[in-house]
Amino acid sequence: MRFSGKTAFITGGGTGIGAAVARRMASEGANVVLMGRRREPLEAVAKDTGGLIVEGDAADAASVRAALEKVHDRFGPVDILLANAGGHGVGPTISMSDETWALATRLNLDTAFVTARECLPDLIARKGSIVVVASIAGLFAGPQAAGYVTMKHACIGLGKSLARDYGRQGVRTNIVCPGWVSTAMADEQMGVIVAKHKLTSVDEAYRLVTKDVPLGRPATPEEVSNVICFVASDEAAMMNGSILTVDGGACVVDLPTLAFVD
Structure with a gap:
C-alpha cells in the first residue's frame, strides 16, 4: 500500500500506460484522478479503480484548473502527477505543416508543462512527485517523426528543469522513456x-x-507502470531528475554492428 492516502493526477488516464498506472496505484491505496479528452475509456478505468474522472484537455490551463477544483473537493491536494498524455507528430520536416507541428507541441509538451505548472502548488505543499512520460524518441531520432521526436526531447528538458528548480522544495521529478509498448x-x-x-x-x-x-x-503497459509506480513512490526518495529507459535494451544496441548479426 505504497500510495495509501495519496492522490495521483494522471493525464491520458483512459488507455495504455496511464490506465495501467491508475489500476496499479489504486490497488496500492491511491486516490486516482483520470484526465482525458474521451469519457468512455476514462469510465472503464474509473470503474476498476473508483477514480475521479475529469474530462478535459490537459494542455488547456482553464481545463486543468477546473479539474483541480474537483480534485480538491473530492480528495484534497495532489501528491503525484503523471504527465502521460501524448500523441503523434509524424512526418519529415520538409513537408510537415504548421498545424501538425503545433498539434505535436500541444499533445506532447504543452500537456506536460501546463499540468505541472498548475499542480506545483499542491506538489510543493505535499512534497510530492512528478513523473513525465517521454519516450526513447526523446533520446534518439526515429525516421520521419520530427514533431514527435522534438517534443519528446523537450519533455526530458522540462523534467530536468522541474527537478532542478523544485527539488529544494521537496518535489521530485523523474522521466520515464518507454520503447515500443x-x-x-x-x-x-x-x-x-x-x-x-x-x-x-x-x-x-x-x-x-x-x-x-x-x-x-x-513492453506491456503493466511493465512500464511498474517502473513509474516505483519512481513515484517513497522507495525512490533519492531519485530526482533521473531518466529511466523501459525499452528491453533497445538503447544499448550499437547500430553499426548490426551487420555482424545473422
Whole structure:
C-alpha cells in the first residue's frame, strides 16, 4: 500500500500506460484522478479503480484548473502527477505543416508543462512527485517523426528543469522513456508496418520492429507502470531528475554492428 492516502493526477488516464498506472496505484491505496479528452475509456478505468474522472484537455490551463477544483473537493491536494498524455507528430520536416507541428507541441509538451505548472502548488505543499512520460524518441531520432521526436526531447528538458528548480522544495521529478509498448496507439503504427511489409498480423509487426531489441519484444503497459509506480513512490526518495529507459535494451544496441548479426 505504497500510495495509501495519496492522490495521483494522471493525464491520458483512459488507455495504455496511464490506465495501467491508475489500476496499479489504486490497488496500492491511491486516490486516482483520470484526465482525458474521451469519457468512455476514462469510465472503464474509473470503474476498476473508483477514480475521479475529469474530462478535459490537459494542455488547456482553464481545463486543468477546473479539474483541480474537483480534485480538491473530492480528495484534497495532489501528491503525484503523471504527465502521460501524448500523441503523434509524424512526418519529415520538409513537408510537415504548421498545424501538425503545433498539434505535436500541444499533445506532447504543452500537456506536460501546463499540468505541472498548475499542480506545483499542491506538489510543493505535499512534497510530492512528478513523473513525465517521454519516450526513447526523446533520446534518439526515429525516421520521419520530427514533431514527435522534438517534443519528446523537450519533455526530458522540462523534467530536468522541474527537478532542478523544485527539488529544494521537496518535489521530485523523474522521466520515464518507454520503447515500443503494446498499446492501442502503437497498434496503429503496427498497421503501417503490416501494410508496408505485407505482413499478416500486428503481432508479426511487433516482432519485426523489435527484432534488434535485446529482449526481442515490446513492453506491456503493466511493465512500464511498474517502473513509474516505483519512481513515484517513497522507495525512490533519492531519485530526482533521473531518466529511466523501459525499452528491453533497445538503447544499448550499437547500430553499426548490426551487420555482424545473422
